[in-house]
Amino acid sequence: xxxxxxxxxxxxxQQRARVSRLDEHAYRFSVAPMMDWTDRHCRAFHRSLTTxxxxxxxxxxxxxxxxxxxxxxxxxDAVEHPVALQLGGSEPGQLAEAARIGEGFGYDEIxxxxxxxxxxVQSGRFGACLMREPELVAECMAAMGAAxxxxxxxxxxxxxxxxxxxxxxxxxxxxxxAAGVSIFIVHxxxxxxxxxxxxxxxxxxxxxxxxxxxxxxxxxxxxIVLNGGLASLDQAMAEGEGLDGVMxxxxxxxxxxxxxxxxxxxxxADEVVxxxxxxxxxxxxxxxxxxxxxxLAGITRHMLGLFQGRSGARAWRRVLTVESVKxxxxxxVLDRALAELRPSREAALEA
Numbered sequence: 001x002x003x004x005x006x007x008x009x010x011x012x013x014q015q016r017a018r019v020s021r022l023d024e025h026a027y028r029f030s031v032a033p034m035m036d037w038t039d040r041h042c043r044a045f046h047r048s049l050t051t052x053x054x055x056x057x058x059x060x061x062x063x064x065x066x067x068x069x070x071x072x073x074x075x076x077d078a079v080e081h082p083v084a085l086q087l088g089g090s091e092p093g094q095l096a097e098a099a100r101i102g103e104g105f106g107y108d109e110i111x112x113x114x115x116x117x118x119x120x121v122q123s124g125r126f127g128a129c130l131m132r133e134p135e136l137v138a139e140c141m142a143a144m145g146a147a148x149x150x151x152x153x154x155x156x157x158x159x160x161x162x163x164x165x166x167x168x169x170x171x172x173x174x175x176x177x178a179a180g181v182s183i184f185i186v187h188x189x190x191x192x193x194x195x196x197x198x199x200x201x202x203x204x205x206x207x208x209x210x211x212x213x214x215x216x217x218x219x220x221x222x223x224i225v226l227n228g229g230l231a232s233l234d235q236a237m238a239e240g241e242g243l244d245g246v247m248x249x250x251x252x253x254x255x256x257x258x259x260x261x262x263x264x265x266x267x268x269a270d271e272v273v274x275x276x277x278x279x280x281x282x283x284x285x286x287x288x289x290x291x292x293x294x295x296l297a298g299i300t301r302h303m304l305g306l307f308q309g310r311s312g313a314r315a316w317r318r319v320l321t322v323e324s325v326k327x328x329x330x331x332x333v334l335d336r337a338l339a340e341l342r343p344s345r346e347a348a349l350e351a
Contacts (some may be wrong), residue, residue: 022082022108027225029266030054032249033086042302043080048281049259052267055083059113062089062098074105084109088126092143099144114156117191117201128191131160131168138175145180153183157191185247186212187228209239216243233258255308275306297324315340
């Protein structure tokens with residue numbers, strides 16, 4: 001049942017016991033939710049490179065979950081765990097019901113998007129524009145938290161437009177913390193809702209990592225994860241010092257091979273996963289998807305950057321791009337693409 005109540009909200013931690021498959025280290029490294037990119041095939045592929053990183057879906061709006069094809073929007077493979085569902089919306093009742101449905105599908109966490117700056121998102125009154133309405137965000141989080149047993153979290157910016165980030169970020173976080181939220185993923189840039197495109201909003205507003213570290217220092221009881229502008233695993237680990245975790249987005253997508261080192265460097269595993277090993281691990285998933293009648297191109301498009309910097313990487317991308325769209329394309333295309341990779345003692349600059 002939907003509600004538009006604006007009454008006082010009680011922290012959901014007092015309403016329902018929290019149950020989750022996420023361990024205390026889960027937030028050390030995650031891959032950001034990215035529209036049109038982090039679909040179920042992308043997440044299954046990323047899982048072939050890291051067993052520990054927390055993965056996120058693309059943002060799905062609460063109304064779409066309530067009215068749309070839920071299997072299409074929310075379905076995922078068990079191999080993806082741990083995996084979180086990111087929702088968009090601003091109506092507490094809708095978000096609570098969407099969160100409940102997401103939990104029913106088996107997601108390990110439900111996240112609210114308070115950071116996307118696109119015009120379409122603004123017109124729907126969700127995303128980064130909600131930085132201006134911290135009490136409404138807190139009400140949404142309280143409703144979601146009361147509806148599910150898995151953790152509910154917030155992904156936000158540090159502010160929008162002419163807001164003072166030192167005020168807007170802390171105000172939002174404190175309001176949500178009062179409603180029971182304990183985990184925040186902070187994209188360390190403002191979003192300019194007028195004058196900049198979504199793409200420009202990912203690059204032009206300056207980053208303020210020190211502000212995110214200050215948030216953690218002054219709110220040590222909260223889990224704070226850093227996102228925004230992290231271009232490599234080395235940089236992420238350096239900038240995330242003193243925080244509870246880091247979240248990579250475009251770097252992890254365009255150069256997915258870096259994920260092969262995450263379990264070793266971040267979680268203490270024994271071995272680094274090579275790109276070749278990841279391809280072999282992903283092969284059964286591809287075969288199963290093809291057997292269900294899915295297109296090879298939609299499955300392998302996320303693999304194009306896997307051999308970044310390797311001799312033959314350009315040919316790998318060409319074969320996958322050209323051959324995967326053809327009728328009847330199967331695993332033989334993957335084998336032909338792999339055959340283009342030539343051993344090299346030094347990373348080539350061909351890519």
